[in-house]
Amino acid sequence: MLRKGLLVVLIFLISINSIFAIGISPPKSIIYFEPNGVESVNFYVVNMGESESRVKIFFEGDLLDLITWDEQTVDLNPGEKKDFSFLLNMPSSFDTPGDHRVDLIAQEIPIEEESGGTFIGAVTSVTSPVYIRVPFEGPYLGTKLNIDSSSVGQIVKLKVFLENLGSVPLNDFQGKINIVDASGEIIKEITFVESLDLNEFKEIELLWDSSGIDSGIYIGKLLINYNGKIAESEYEFRMGDVFVKILDYQKELTTGKINNYVVNVGSEWNDVIHDVYVKLMINVGEEGYNFKSTSFDLGSWEEKEIKMYVALDDGISKLPAGEYDATIGVFYEELSNNEDFTLQIKSNSNYLIIISVIVILGILLGLYILKNNKRSKK
Numbered sequence: 001m002l003r004k005g006l007l008v009v010l011i012f013l014i015s016i017n018s019i020f021a022i023g024i025s026p027p028k029s030i031i032y033f034e035p036n037g038v039e040s041v042n043f044y045v046v047n048m049g050e051s052e053s054r055v056k057i058f059f060e061g062d063l064l065d066l067i068t069w070d071e072q073t074v075d076l077n078p079g080e081k082k083d084f085s086f087l088l089n090m091p092s093s094f095d096t097p098g099d100h101r102v103d104l105i106a107q108e109i110p111i112e113e114e115s116g117g118t119f120i121g122a123v124t125s126v127t128s129p130v131y132i133r134v135p136f137e138g139p140y141l142g143t144k145l146n147i148d149s150s151s152v153g154q155i156v157k158l159k160v161f162l163e164n165l166g167s168v169p170l171n172d173f174q175g176k177i178n179i180v181d182a183s184g185e186i187i188k189e190i191t192f193v194e195s196l197d198l199n200e201f202k203e204i205e206l207l208w209d210s211s212g213i214d215s216g217i218y219i220g221k222l223l224i225n226y227n228g229k230i231a232e233s234e235y236e237f238r239m240g241d242v243f244v245k246i247l248d249y250q251k252e253l254t255t256g257k258i259n260n261y262v263v264n265v266g267s268e269w270n271d272v273i274h275d276v277y278v279k280l281m282i283n284v285g286e287e288g289y290n291f292k293s294t295s296f297d298l299g300s301w302e303e304k305e306i307k308m309y310v311a312l313d314d315g316i317s318k319l320p321a322g323e324y325d326a327t328i329g330v331f332y333e334e335l336s337n338n339e340d341f342t343l344q345i346k347s348n349s350n351y352l353i354i355i356s357v358i359v360i361l362g363i364l365l366g367l368y369i370l371k372n373n374k375r376s377k378k
Contacts, residue, residue, distance in 0.1 A: 033134040066088055140164075141229070146158075158208060176223055187213060257312060312345070326340070
């Protein structure tokens with residue numbers, strides 16, 4: 001049983017060591033369709049491990065009849081890479097436009113070690129998809145929008161990815177990005193003009209000065225008019241500030257006990273906020289009663305549940321049941337965020353039961369003593 005357990009662990013460790021042992025470059029290939037065209041596609045396989053690898057290279061998918069390649073196995077020393085190429089023989093046409101895929105696979109053949117009649121090995125493989133991109137008939141624009149989450153007041157980068165997926169050039173088309181706040185109001189419009197040749201891909205970068213806006217979640221809406229058509233894309237992003245919001249907190253406590261008190265807070269900053277703590281302040285008398293949590297860090301846009309103890313079981317902080325004015329606050333970076341609320345302190349039913357039992361026992365004991373005194377007098 002022990003030997004089997006050790007064997008399983010050994011196989012697991014070998015598998016982990018093999019996961020990143022081999023690689024293919026490029027990680028993917030895009031070939032633009034040409035009727036009856038022949039394309040030579042180059043790639044290499046590399047051994048990124050610390051021991052010799054034996055690798056089988058082959059293809060899988062529905063387009064195998066388009067590939068000229070003889071399956072082969074190669075041995076690679078640590079750090080060694082080998083270059084290869086295959087031929088892609090395109091047909092006269094495809095039934096549908098878009099991407100048509102075949103997979104180039106490099107599979108590591110397990111290194112077998114014989115130990116007591118048991119063979120140990122692990123098989124890993126990596127895949128590099130090859131896409132034949134067939135254009136759409138007429139004008140067709142592919143779009144994608146990306147906007148970095150940033151801090152309020154910074155210059156924000158808006159990246160627009162454009163690709164001509166059609167069969168004609170796209171000249172001088174107009175685009176705009178509307179920045180929309182949580183209420184749906186457009187707070188900024190950014191425009192641009194671009195052109196794309198056949199099969200051309202382009203990445204453009206636009207800048208936006210975010211001064212004067214509030215922190216929160218925004219949406220960038222990309223709209224492009226081209227050749228009588230419209231292309232659209234959206235991207236949600238955050239604009240942050242050094243601010244910790246109070247999401248939720250308890251509004252009830254029980255007297256005569258140590259209470260578990262929970263507060264939920266969330267960061268609206270794009271970086272770590274250090275040494276944050278929460279404080280509950282019950283406003284009674286001149287100084288009141290203050291209960292503070294331990295310090296903690298909040299990551300970028302992180303929400304966290306904070307647990308602390310509120311002791312209402314001793315003479316100093318044993319408040320009677322009732323309603324009290326209270327304040328919950330979160331403190332950070334020499335800043336704070338506070339909310340006033342009405343705190344309900346309830347009676348401890350267990351405590352009342354104990355007091356009641358003591359009172360009853362006292363009355364019974366008094367009656368018992370009184371009765372014995374009368375008997376002794378007789």
